[in-house]
Amino acid sequence: xxxxxxxxxxxxxxxxxxxxxxxxxxxxxxxxxxxxxxxxxxxxxxxxxxxxxxxxxxxxxxxxxxxxxxxxxxxxxxxxxxxxxxxxxxxxxxxxxxxxxxxxx
Amino acid sequence: xxxxxxxxxxxxxxxxxxxxxxxxxxxxxxxxxxxxxxxxxxxxxxxxxxxxxxxxxxxxxxxxxxxxxxxxxxxxxxxxxxxxxxxxxxxxxxxxxxxxxxxxxxxxxxxxxxxxxxxxx
Numbered sequence: 001x002x003x004x005x006x007x008x009x010x011x012x013x014x015x016x017x018x019x020x021x022x023x024x025x026x027x028x029x030x031x032x033x034x035x036x037x038x039x040x041x042x043x044x045x046x047x048x049x050x051x052x053x054x055x056x057x058x059x060x061x062x063x064x065x066x067x068x069x070x071x072x073x074x075x076x077x078x079x080x081x082x083x084x085x086x087x088x089x090x091x092x093x094x095x096x097x098x099x100x101x102x103x104x105x
Numbered sequence: 106x107x108x109x110x111x112x113x114x115x116x117x118x119x120x121x122x123x124x125x126x127x128x129x130x131x132x133x134x135x136x137x138x139x140x141x142x143x144x145x146x147x148x149x150x151x152x153x154x155x156x157x158x159x160x161x162x163x164x165x166x167x168x169x170x171x172x173x174x175x176x177x178x179x180x181x182x183x184x185x186x187x188x189x190x191x192x193x194x195x196x197x198x199x200x201x202x203x204x205x206x207x208x209x210x211x212x213x214x215x216x217x218x219x220x221x222x223x224x225x226x
Contacts (some may be wrong), residue, residue, distance in 0.1 A: 001166070030209065031206065031207065031209060031210040031212075033212035033213070035150075035213070037150070042199060042216035042217065043150070043213070045212055045213060048204070048206055048210075049207065049212070054214065084149075086149065086150050088150075088213070090210065090211050091209075093163060093166070094152035094211070095152070096151065096152060099150070
């Protein structure tokens with residue numbers, strides 16, 4: 001079965017740029033989606049099909065996908081961006097990465 | 106604005122059957138896939154399975170023998186049943202809607218509020 005790998009944690013200073021990776025074999029050939037998940041809340045779709053922002057998601061969020069790595073980039077990080085972030089692909093079944101905890105310093 | 110509201114038992118004993126239902130408000134039921142996703146305590150998101158308005162289902166292989174997802178389109182509801190639960194099935198269960206954005210492109214664009222199910226003797 002297909003697997004995707006995320007770093008357990010990423011730390012970034014307030015106002016700087018955070019990059020969260022999602023690795024998988026030839027993931028560049030797949031559509032990657034990203035979710036922000038805060039404790040006690042439902043996850044929120046922040047990026048779909050690699051680099052498309054849903055309505056209401058700030059332009060600070062961007063995405064890319066090439067080769068064996070997809071990346072979610074958050075520019076000018078704010079305290080409210082602190083959350084767990086999950087990548088997701090479809091490979092016969094739905095596959096989630098293990099999640100990355102973003103800490104804002 | 107689509108809203109998903111879910112309910113079901115929150116405390117089960119080992120070997121019992123988990124049963125959850127999700128109602129869709131404010132949007133169409135047909136034309137979408139509807140899915141169940143769970144998050145065990147301290148762990149990541151896990152897809153369980155999905156169904157469309159026609160009743161076509163797909164399940165995570167490791168759960169397939171215990172899981173049934175059904176739909177009642179006239180009520181705009183879908184349900185999850187999981188048999189023979191164990192402590193490992195303790196999790197927050199989310200119902201959700203899958204959008205479609207092309208071939209093999211199915212992001213989750215709407216989520217229920219989540220429902221904690223605890224399995225304990």
